[in-house]
Amino acid sequence: MKRDLENAGxxxxxxxxxxxxLEGGGVLGYPTETVWGLAARPEAVAALYALxxxxxxxxxxxxxxxxxxxxxxxxxxxxxxxxxxxxxxxLTLVLPASAACPPDLAPGGWVGLRVPDHPVALALLRASGxxxxxxxxxxxxxxxxxxxxxxxxxxxxxxxxxxxGLPARGLASTVVRVVEGEVEVLREGALPAGQVRERLRTRxxxxx
Numbered sequence: 001m002k003r004d005l006e007n008a009g010x011x012x013x014x015x016x017x018x019x020x021x022l023e024g025g026g027v028l029g030y031p032t033e034t035v036w037g038l039a040a041r042p043e044a045v046a047a048l049y050a051l052x053x054x055x056x057x058x059x060x061x062x063x064x065x066x067x068x069x070x071x072x073x074x075x076x077x078x079x080x081x082x083x084x085x086x087x088x089x090x091l092t093l094v095l096p097a098s099a100a101c102p103p104d105l106a107p108g109g110w111v112g113l114r115v116p117d118h119p120v121a122l123a124l125l126r127a128s129g130x131x132x133x134x135x136x137x138x139x140x141x142x143x144x145x146x147x148x149x150x151x152x153x154x155x156x157x158x159x160x161x162x163x164x165g166l167p168a169r170g171l172a173s174t175v176v177r178v179v180e181g182e183v184e185v186l187r188e189g190a191l192p193a194g195q196v197r198e199r200l201r202t203r204x205x206x207x208x
Contacts, residue, residue, distance in 0.1 A: 006165030011120060014161050019127050021159055027051050029137050029151050030124055031163035032116040034090045034173050034190055035144035036137040036151040039063070039124065042102045045133040051156055053140040061092055061112045062105050063134040065125035070113040073101040073131070079178040082203035083196060087115035088122070090169075090190035094177035105133060114173055120164050136172065146170035 021028050025044040030037055040048040048060060064070040067084040074080055076095035083093055092114040097106035105111055114134075116122065125132060136144035137151050145151035146168055151160050174189035176196050183200055185193045 007162065008164070011123070011162055011164045014159075015120075015123055015127055018124055018159060018161055022128055022132070026159075027157050029145075029157050029160040030121055031118055031148070031161060031166070031168055032121045033118045033166075033169060034116070034171060035146055035168050036148075036160075037063070037116075037121070037134045038137045038156065039128075039132040039134045041128065042105055042131070042133050045102075045104050048133055048135060052135060052138070054135065055140065057107070059107050059110070059112060060105065060133050060135045061114055062101075063114050063116055063121065063125060063132050065122060065130045066115060069130040070115060072098065073105075073111055073113060074098055076178065078203060079181060079200060082200050083176075083178070084115075086191065086196065086199060088117035089115070090117070090171070090173040091196065092173045092175040092187075094175065094186065110177070112175065118163075118166060118168075120161055120166070124161065144172060 018028050022041050027038055027040045027047050030039055038048060067087050074095040075098050080095055092112050094110050094112045097109055097111040101111050138144045145154060148163060169190060171190040174191040174193060175187040177184045177186055183197050
């Protein structure tokens with residue numbers, strides 16, 4: 001992905017505003033390399049559910065600034081170490097949560113983790129403590145916003161961070177759960193599931 005942001009000053013001002021919104025328990029929209037997302041601090045995850053109209057039994061994702069931040073939230077072990085090498089990128093890993101993971105982000109003891117590959121998303125995460133509760137930007141049951149215009153049209157939040165000239169691809173992340181060393185594909189997305197399986201199969205100690 002092209003890494004240079006357009007209008008960096010505008011992006012910086014918007015990020016400062018975004019931090020204030022999040023610290024006040026609010027929700028905002030932000031760009032990723034996949035689709036647009038909604039973000040809130042972990043303690044404000046209920047506001048995220050309410051804004052989107054999301055069913056209480058559907059977990060949200062935890063977006064992290066890097067693999068080291070994500071590692072603290074899981075007991076994933078060797079599988080995590082192998083697949084985290086695919087970050088930053090369009091992959092969400094669903095793994096057993098550690099005691100450090102906020103319970104509201106790990107229903108049933110599982111947490112979905114991602115490190116996005118978009119400089120605005122990563123800057124937002126770094127400015128907000130390293131992790132945020134996130135989900136796609138759309139009312140529940142509607143398609144995820146693929147552009148700033150689509151995100152604005154949904155009208156879910158008054159604050160949308162600019163994409164800095166780096167538009168989303170329009171295809172959501174691939175979501176996989178790793179159970180006893182086997183990959184269960186929960187959603188096929190921007191990263192081919194075969195690439196995930198190959199990475200896990202060829203990890204050191206996998207017996208191949």
